[in-house]
Amino acid sequence: MLVLGGGFAGVESAIQLRKYGYNVSLVSNRDFLFVYPISIWVPTQKIKFEDVQIPLKTLSRKHGFTLIVDEVKQIDQQNNRVILGRETVDYDFLFIALGMDKVYTKGLEFTHSICGKPAEALVIQEKLQKLVEKGHGKIAIGFGGNPNDPTATGVRGGPAFELLFNISHFLKGKGVRQNFELKFFAPMKEPGKKMGDKPYKKLDIFFKRYKVTPFVGKKIKEFTPNSVVFEDDSHIESDLTIFISGGDGHRVIKESSLPVNPAGFVSINELCRVEGQKNIYAIGDVAAIEGPTWASKQGHIAEVMASVSAYNVHQELSDKGKRKSYWEKLHIICVMDSGDGAAFISRTNHKETIIPLPILGHWLKKAWGFYYKQSKLKRIPRIPGM
Numbered sequence: 476m477l478v479l480g481g482g483f484a485g486v487e488s489a490i491q492l493r494k495y496g497y498n499v500s501l502v503s504n505r506d507f508l509f510v511y512p513i514s515i516w517v518p519t520q521k522i523k524f525e526d527v528q529i530p531l532k533t534l535s536r537k538h539g540f541t542l543i544v545d546e547v548k549q550i551d552q553q554n555n556r557v558i559l560g561r562e563t564v565d566y567d568f569l570f571i572a573l574g575m576d577k578v579y580t581k582g583l584e585f586t587h588s589i590c591g592k593p594a595e596a597l598v599i600q601e602k603l604q605k606l607v608e609k610g611h612g613k614i615a616i617g618f619g620g621n622p623n624d625p626t627a628t629g630v631r632g633g634p635a636f637e638l639l640f641n642i643s644h645f646l647k648g649k650g651v652r653q654n655f656e657l658k659f660f661a662p663m664k665e666p667g668k669k670m671g672d673k674p675y676k677k678l679d680i681f682f683k684r685y686k687v688t689p690f691v692g693k694k695i696k697e698f699t700p701n702s703v704v705f706e707d708d709s710h711i712e713s714d715l716t717i718f719i720s721g722g723d724g725h726r727v728i729k730e731s732s733l734p735v736n737p738a739g740f741v742s743i744n745e746l747c748r749v750e751g752q753k754n755i756y757a758i759g760d761v762a763a764i765e766g767p768t769w770a771s772k773q774g775h776i777a778e779v780m781a782s783v784s785a786y787n788v789h790q791e792l793s794d795k796g797k798r799k800s801y802w803e804k805l806h807i808i809c810v811m812d813s814g815d816g817a818a819f820i821s822r823t824n825h826k827e828t829i830i831p832l833p834i835l836g837h838w839l840k841k842a843w844g845f846y847y848k849q850s851k852l853k854r855i856p857r858i859p860g861m
């Protein structure tokens with residue numbers, strides 16, 4: 476079994492496939508799993524960059540899969556092989572978990588993202604620190620979408636809000652909050668609405684509490700070194716622009732002949748099997764998620780897809796009829812942290828929930844980070860369904 480990608484989806488599928496007793500090789504161009512949900516604390520120095528990583532070498536030793544740190548260049552499904560930077564690897568079953576690329580906006584290079592390359596979190600930390608030392612500044616944080624695939628925007632607004640509120644709290648702690656302008660921008664009219672009507676309505680309260688000025692509903696024309704320019708040529712000034720771009724299909728997938736949706740995400744069925752392919756599964760952010768209009772790419776969905784696909788392959792190889800569908804498990808869950816508290820948000824077909832958790836919520840998210848890392852490293856038992 477060959478797994479491409481060492482993020483939430485890839486690692487979980489390798490773990491599950493090993494539990495069923497298969498030989499597994501995992502390819503990743505990074506030698507660590509990056510726990511994105513807790514990376515929001517790197518810019519405000521609440522967590523060390525190293526503590527957001529789990530070494531893949533340790534995971535491969537603990538779970539018994541073979542690790543190949545290399546770049547995936549091409550998927551050659553006609554010949555059941557994948558071409559890497561240094562070698563070519565054959566497979567019987569392939570699990571694609573390469574994550575996604577970003578939608579390009581003019582001047583993107585003048586922005587920083589918490590959802591891109593892990594090291595960007597450190598760049599934001601350094602720039603923020605410089606502004607604190609200067610004693611004043613303008614910070615703009617926003618997110619965009621992908622009109623070709625609404626699931627690629629989704630709750631990615633969440634990290635933007637988390638960063639805004641965490642940075643506000645951080646600046647307050649440094650005694651300079653009053654010297655900073657914090658601005659939020661997004662092209663959609665109702666950013667954050669995917670989390671549900673209730674959480675969306677509460678956002679205004681958060682903006683007021685953390686003194687954030689919103690600029691929403693205008694398309695972004697371009698970024699400059701010190702501004703965000705909108706379609707009507709109005710702009711906001713910024714010394715530090717953090718922008719979470721909409722997700723786009725992965726380059727390797729776009730260059731392959733695998734079936735994709737208009738945004739370049741791999742088309743799969745409810746078993747996570749790639750359309751028209753017998754032995755290829757696509758899981759996590761790389762896959763086109765089908766579901767309700769609010770469905771979103773999320774870490775826990777990536778894990779659900781990993782476990783569903785591993786189960787389905789095992790059932791097939793064991794000649795058993797039962798299969799699992801990821802559709803049944805589609806829901807949104809997130810703990811939106813603000814540095815001094817958090818809000819628990821969940822959305823299913825039947826229910827929307829938002830529970831404000833002052834102080835406790837922040838520690839809940841920290842506890843989740845601890846649980847995620849330690850349970851993956853087999854240092855503590857896993858809680859079923861988590």
Ligand SMILES: Cc1cc2nc3c(=O)[nH]c(=O)nc-3n(C[C@H](O)[C@H](O)[C@H](O)COP(=O)(O)OP(=O)(O)OC[C@H]3O[C@@H](n4cnc5c(N)ncnc54)[C@H](O)[C@@H]3O)c2cc1C
Nearest residue numbers: 480481482483484504511512547574590759760773774775
């Ligand atoms: C800041 C932030 C906060 C978030 N908070 C939450 C949250 O609170 N709750 C939640 O559920 N979700 C959250 N998410 C979403 C969640 O992190 C993602 O949905 C999840 O990481 C997707 O996992 P993945 O394995 O599909 O992709 P990724 O985690 O992106 O992993 C992709 C893997 O593929 C590797 N790779 C990519 N290209 C190549 C290549 N060419 N060759 C070799 N390897 C390659 C990468 O190195 C990486 O190992 C958050 C995301 C961000 C960015």
